[in-house]
Amino acid sequence: MKEQTYRLKNQDSFELNHIFDCGQCFRWNKQPNGGYTGVFRQNVLNVQRQGNEIIFQGMVTGDIKTVVTDYFDLKRDYSKIKEQLSKIDENMNQSVKYGEGIRILNQDLWETILSFIISANNNIPRIKGIIERLAQKYGEEIKWRDKTYYTFPMPEQLKNVTVEDFRSLGAGFRDIRLYETTHMILDKKVDLKNLQKETDTLKMREKLLTLSGVGPKVADCILLFSSLKRLDVFPIDVWVRRVMNELYIKNPDEKKVKKKEIEKIARKKFGNLEGLAQQYLFYWKREA
DNA sequence: ACCCAGGGTCGTC
DNA sequence: GACGACCCTGGG
Numbered sequence: 602m603k604e605q606t607y608r609l610k611n612q613d614s615f616e617l618n619h620i621f622d623c624g625q626c627f628r629w630n631k632q633p634n635g636g637y638t639g640v641f642r643q644n645v646l647n648v649q650r651q652g653n654e655i656i657f658q659g660m661v662t663g664d665i666k667t668v669v670t671d672y673f674d675l676k677r678d679y680s681k682i683k684e685q686l687s688k689i690d691e692n693m694n695q696s697v698k699y700g701e702g703i704r705i706l707n708q709d710l711w712e713t714i715l716s717f718i719i720s721a722n723n724n725i726p727r728i729k730g731i732i733e734r735l736a737q738k739y740g741e742e743i744k745w746r747d748k749t750y751y752t753f754p755m756p757e758q759l760k761n762v763t764v765e766d767f768r769s770l771g772a773g774f775r776d777i778r779l780y781e782t783t784h785m786i787l788d789k790k791v792d793l794k795n796l797q798k799e800t801d802t803l804k805m806r807e808k809l810l811t812l813s814g815v816g817p818k819v820a821d822c823i824l825l826f827s828s829l830k831r832l833d834v835f836p837i838d839v840w841v842r843r844v845m846n847e848l849y850i851k852n853p854d855e856k857k858v859k860k861k862e863i864e865k866i867a868r869k870k871f872g873n874l875e876g877l878a879q880q881y882l883f884y885w886k887r888e889a
Numbered sequence: 890a891c892c893c894a895g896g897g898t899c900g901t902c
Numbered sequence: 903g904a905c906g907a908c909c910c911t912g913g914g
Contacts, residue, residue: 724895773909838896
């Protein structure tokens with residue numbers, strides 16, 4: 602691990618606010634100069650824009666260009682995806698325009714699983730706090746520019762953490778779920794390496810659903826936001842339910858809208874790009 | 890002071 | 903399948 606810099610010129614579909622505030626990640630924090638600093642895997646990275654250049658700088662393990670290309674999903678052609686989505690209808694056209702710089706990060710599978718278990722019936726500031734305290738207590742230190750950062754702890758590092766320990770981080774009733782899932786993964790009841798090799802989205806999903814604290818919504822978030830990277834899932838939370846009802850269903854009692862109905866419409870309208878569609882709609886609705 | 894909601898899941902009926 | 907409970911924090 603050493604300090605490295607990487608400059609990326611004229612990259613399309615890349616807006617810091619869109620990427621880091623669209624709800625997919627919890628460890629990136631905005632800096633006074635408009636850039637963001639975050640920890641992922643064994644890296645601390647700062648990202649900022651200068652004109653038509655994106656500058657990545659930080660303590661990085663391995664070659665920074667390779668790391669950035671993978672994490673920021675730079676090989677995917679988002680222009681093409683946006684073009685396809687825009688053609689679907691005027692709603693999509695607008696939401697894609699609004700979040701034109703969104704990219705779906707390739708986040709560590711294990712970290713994504715735990716983070717989204719924590720996210721259940723929770724709000725973003727609190728989720729971020731719990732994850733930060735977890736990292737501080739059980740992760741590894743990385744020092745950079747007079748500050749200390751902490752990596753997200755690996756399963757082995759949580760081996761001896763008790764339910765009470767999770768509770769004392771402020772995790773609330775999710776404590777037992779974090780504990781159980783950690784041990785299911787340590788005991789290879791769910792083997793993350795095998796899961797990563799699986800090609801069938803539904804099989805992956807079924808496996809994830811066996812984990813404690815992982816229901817349909819959390820499973821879909823893991824599939825979409827982790828290195829599993831399935832774009833053909835549609836996580837339905839309160840915001841997506843709201844926007845889908847407003848745009849396509851128009852039921853006066855939003856809570857009465859069936860999940861199945863939303864799923865059906867999403868699949869029909871957005872096809873195998875429904876995950877991306879969800880993300881543009883989510884960002885659009887939450888910010889606007 | 891009190892109520893409500895927040896990227897839901899789980900057990901119970 | 904529907905319903906309530908669940909920890910905790912911030913905002914009205």
